[in-house]
Amino acid sequence: MRCVAGSGLLALVGCNQVFGIDSTRGFDASVDVVPDMPHVVLDWQIATVLPSGAPDPIIQFVPIDPAPSVRIAALDAPFESASYSAGDGTIAIPRSYLSTTWRLEYTLSGGVAHEVQWKPADKVGHLTVPLFGRLQRDPVPSNSGYAITPTPRPASLTLPRVFTTGLWTEGNAASPDPTTGEVDYKFDQAVSLSGARGSPDPAQGDRALLVSFVTKPASDLMFPNCRIATGSGPLDPTVLALPRAPQTPTWDTGLKPVMSEPVGTPFVNRLISGLGKLESSFDPLPHYSKLLFGAIASIEMPGLSASLDGLPLLGMQLPVPVMQTLLQCPYSQSLLPDTAQPQLLDSFPHVLHVQLVDARDILGVTLYSGMETVLTAASTSSGFPMAFPAPLATQMTLATPTLGTVDLAGDADQVAVGAPSGVFTLRFVPEAASDLRADYYDVVLHQISGGGFTTERIYTVTAPEVQIDGAALTPGTDYVFEIRTFKGHPQAQRGDFSAVDYPYGSAIVFTRTFKTS
Helix, strand or coil, rough: CCCCCCCCCCCCCCCCCCCCCHHHHCCCCCCCCCCCCEEEEEEEEEECCCCCCEECCCEEEEEEECCCEEEECCCCCCEEEEECCCCCCCCCCCCCCCCCCCCEEEEECCHHHHEEEEEECCCCEEEEEEEEECCCCCCCCCCCEEEECCCCCCCCCCCCCCECCCCCEEEEECCCCCCCCCCCCCEHEEEECCCCCCCHHHHHEEEEEEEEEEECCCCCCCCCCEEEEEEEEEECCCCCCCCCCECCCCCCCCCCCCCCCCCCCCHHHHHHHHHHHHHCCCCCCCCCCCEEEEEEEECCCCCCCCCHHHHHHHCCCCCCCCCEEEEEECCCCCCCEEEEHHHHHHHCCEEHHHHEEEEEEEEEEEEEEEEEEEEECCCCEEEEECCCCCCEEEEEEEEECCCCCCEECCCCEECCCCCCCCCEEEEEEEEECCCCCCCCCEEEEEEEEEEEEEEEEEEECCEEEEEEEECCCCCCCEEEEEEEEEEEECCCCCCCCCCCCEEEEEEECCCCCEEEC
């Protein structure tokens, strides 16, 4: 269920709404919006839980605080400062913008500049920043956590982890004490999957559970290299405090099947063929390409929105869902093992997430291209139908002010593009097939130096063409574009990114590197 107040809203990385003179928006209903003033909206898109711990069916849209820095401009004009309304998240625009493509730049506190090039209809433009869990988060008391003694004492409890929902975190717990069986969990080990880490509050619906895992060896005949949840116990709702809260959860070793169509070699062949000369090293082993099963907060939210800080925890290379992962296998595993599926997670949607990853090493960095998908089950009996619904970007070229058009999908890296002045235009062609859909593109500009890269700017477009102001580049510097195609925002082409549908997918392609003079 989507919370909508007013009509004609626009959202970018998820679902959003514009006016919302409504208690669900979390701002003062007395704030007036001039109804005839052209504007777009930028706000949080928030999935929360009810006091019972179940997911809240209403997605909230709340103005961003602290307010982002905002600038606007016609496509070929310099940026000018714009005003962000803390009351309703609106950004007023000149009426002349309604008949032309224009640019909106926003930068969150401590974030990277994000430039949207678009032409939404009046009062339809709506950009959102997804957040899983409430905005207000109490600090975590130092050395707080849980002292967990499952009952009855499990015969085996290995690789223990603690998950929380409401505020979505996960982290490694200590191995059980060999004498008492107690598992010690310090909450400073928790990694937040969305937003800042906060202290769980049971009165607001936050819940926690202990889960044990086993990792099958590569030599296992049935499920090699699979990490499987083997048992779980829900913790009593409690506020974190010192000493660490004692817990005696009832331990459940029940396992349930996970049904899915296999990934299949045609998808791998599609990735390798689509990358063309950019294909370098598709790894059939479990290092990069993986399959995950677990529970997510809401299918009304974008499917690939977990904090990048959580990626090392899962060993993943491409973006992942905000998800409590119960099963992780190599992508090629056709028969999936039974796994623990805790009752505490039953009210949340269960999904299958698959990444197919190709790695390319250049200038001391590894660039990960690939295809990924987030799938909902068709039914409990047939399970997850396999699909990678986002098309890969192909045939990348960059029109330069002084050196003509250069090939960024060809044979060589460090392509010369001339001096960083004037306007550069990146163009590409998405794959074409009846089962593929490109809703929008994020084009990420990375600078490469010293064996690493930094993200300089993110461009969002709904057509496969991006204008880059040469002022965003530095002389004598190596760069690379990362083109992310998204399927899952069915209204994005008209400037409304708020609606979300599944299967949700992304295709990621790193171009050839290029160098300014």
